[in-house]
Amino acid sequence: MNHIGPYLLNRIRAREGAIEIWEGQDTVTGTPVLVYRPLEGAAPSFRIQGTLNWQGREDDAWIAELPFGAVPLTQLRGEVSPHELTAWTRRLLGALLEMKALGLEHGRLDTERLWVKGDEVWIEGVGLPVPVRAADETALVEALREAAGDTWPGWPFHRVMEQLAEGAVDLREAAEYLADPRSLSELEALAEDADEEPEAPLEPPETGTVRVLGRPEAPPAPAEEAEPPEPPAPTPPPEPPAPEPAPQEAPLFPPEPDRAPPSTAAGAADEEREAAGHVEPRPTDPSRVVRIDEVSEPAFEVIEPRGAPTAGDRRWLLRAGVLVLVVLLAVAVVRWKGRAPATGAAEGYAVEFRVEPPDGRAELVLLDAPEASQLVRGRVLAIIPGKVYFDAPGVYRIQIRAEGYLPQEKLLNVPPSARTVTVRLGP
Incomplete structure (x- = not known):
């Protein structure tokens, strides 16, 4: 060399x-x-x-x-x-x-x-x-x-x-x-699209409003289908002013505001018609419609029974339940991790490498491997000490490099008989 x-x-x-x-x-x-x-x-x-x-x-x-x-x-x-x-x-x-x-x-x-x-x-x-x-x-x-x-x-x-x-x-x-x-x-497709320059369609504004560009006028109806206009209704003659009634004393029980007191003459005429067995239907004014409004409030005060939880109590109960569920989930995860097998270990043949002195570190470079191995030659395989995993049995040629020491080559038989390889860094 x-x-x-x-x-x-x-x-x-x-x-x-x-x-x-x-x-x-x-x-x-x-x-x-x-x-x-x-x-x-x-x-x-x-x-x-x-x-x-x-x-x-x-x-x-x-x-x-x-x-x-x-x-x-x-x-x-x-x-x-x-x-x-x-x-x-x-x-x-x-x-x-x-x-x-x-x-x-x-x-x-x-x-x-x-x-x-x-x-x-x-x-x-x-x-x-x-x-x-x-x-x-x-x-x-x-x-x-x-x-x-x-x-x-x-x-x-x-x-x-x-x-x-x-x-x-x-x-x-x-x-x-x-x-x-x-x-x-x-x-290139973008460049071709830019050359064509198609007209951009009208889009509604971003605010969500709709622009009305034009409203077509309704075509006039044919002459034969047009209906003649109705003659205006005759104006009724003005009613004479009603004479003011004489002042009366207020009754002890005034009539309800929604119901007007029936007149004496009208009431007598109705009684006579009912007695004769002939009742004429009363004309209905379409402008006056009977409306039924639903009352949202109860007719009487609702009193909660004693001991019923208030809104604040229900909120605290909900928080306590969520806290209990979180604690139970954390305990389950800890137990599962404790029982689950270690997933970091690679599959293959594990070889334990030790370095002396114990504080030493070295690189393990794979130079050659059996034909069945898929490991890449010429690359750093691992940093030792520690476990190194080989994917196929056979003879591997490795090189051990450490800072301040000359590199050394070694033939390693996998799996080794002792399962432990000691690398000594010495002069």
């Missing part, structure tokens, strides 16, 4: 002409790095979001730091979801825009030069003094298409990126398309 200062060189990853790209590790912090050698002069000092930052120069090499757990995009070929593809594309377009503003061009973008971790993505080797092979826009689209595989046609933004590679849209327009959550087909 080679050493350059505090960096340990593991293997050559790629070559760019006379420049060798090594995978390495900081022996002090355990941070993974990329070492480019031989190179002259100082490493670039720019800081661009979405690119691997240069840490400086060591002897004849430039050093770039890798984020923990980042892997090349080529390892995820065919396993990329549309959500990850959209997040990576937005970040990469932003990084290319910033590079263009600084007059930088990568020229060698491919799936080996893009490192990803979750929704994050980084471009490797920006600023290397090497010739340009292809335009960054075209190379970026080809790298994303290769990583997406069969999911590329179903990605909503694949048409935008294809037009970016063809030069139909520029880099800034593509970034704006992906920043707005609308596909290019929707934008």
Whole structure:
């Protein structure tokens, strides 16, 4: 193994002409790095979001730091979801825009030069003094298409990126398309609708009132159907003023206001008709209608029986009942959680890892796994000490990394005989 200062060189990853790209590790912090050698002069000092930052120069090499757990995009070929593809594309377009503003061009973008971790993505080797092979826009689209595989046609933004590679849209327009959550087909449909400019229908005002634009006049009735107007009713002659009655003494029991006292002559005539057995119907005035009003108040005072709960008592009883129900529900939830099995445990084969000294911490990286395992190689599997779950039995090749210690590789047989693996951090 080679050493350059505090960096340990593991293997050559790629070559760019006379420049060798090594995978390495900081022996002090355990941070993974990329070492480019031989190179002259100082490493670039720019800081661009979405690119691997240069840490400086060591002897004849430039050093770039890798984020923990980042892997090349080529390892995820065919396993990329549309959500990850959209997040990576937005970040990469932003990084290319910033590079263009600084007059930088990568020229060698491919799936080996893009490192990803979750929704994050980084471009490797920006600023290397090497010739340009292809335009960054075209190379970026080809790298994303290769990583997406069969999911590329179903990605909503694949048409935008294809037009970016063809030069139909520029880099800034593509970034704006992906920043707005609308596909290019929707934008084109909106543009076609704007060209047609249909007349907007009249809508009622927002206040809810109805505007009456015009009311058609009623057509005149035909001549034969028109009825002749009724002659005006003759005006009745004015009645002579009634003579004022002589003042009388007020009766002891005055008549009710709703019932007028019957006249003596009219009452005698009615009695004679009833005695003769002939009663004529009285004419009814249609303007006077008998109305029956329902009385909402009782005719007598209602007295509640003694001991009946008042409105205040009922309110307190309701609150007490709600409080009791809440307490019972809380007790039931606590008992259910106490009896329910722990759902955080993953299914598989559990292996207990211990670290000595007890306060030590280390990362467990999966390098190789059996064919039946679905775990992703090259990623950090867990932070130990603690339980680590493996999804299939067999032999796993793992690497243990700890800050301040050299990484160690180990072959682990799952399930192990002792069920406990002890990692000792020592000189």
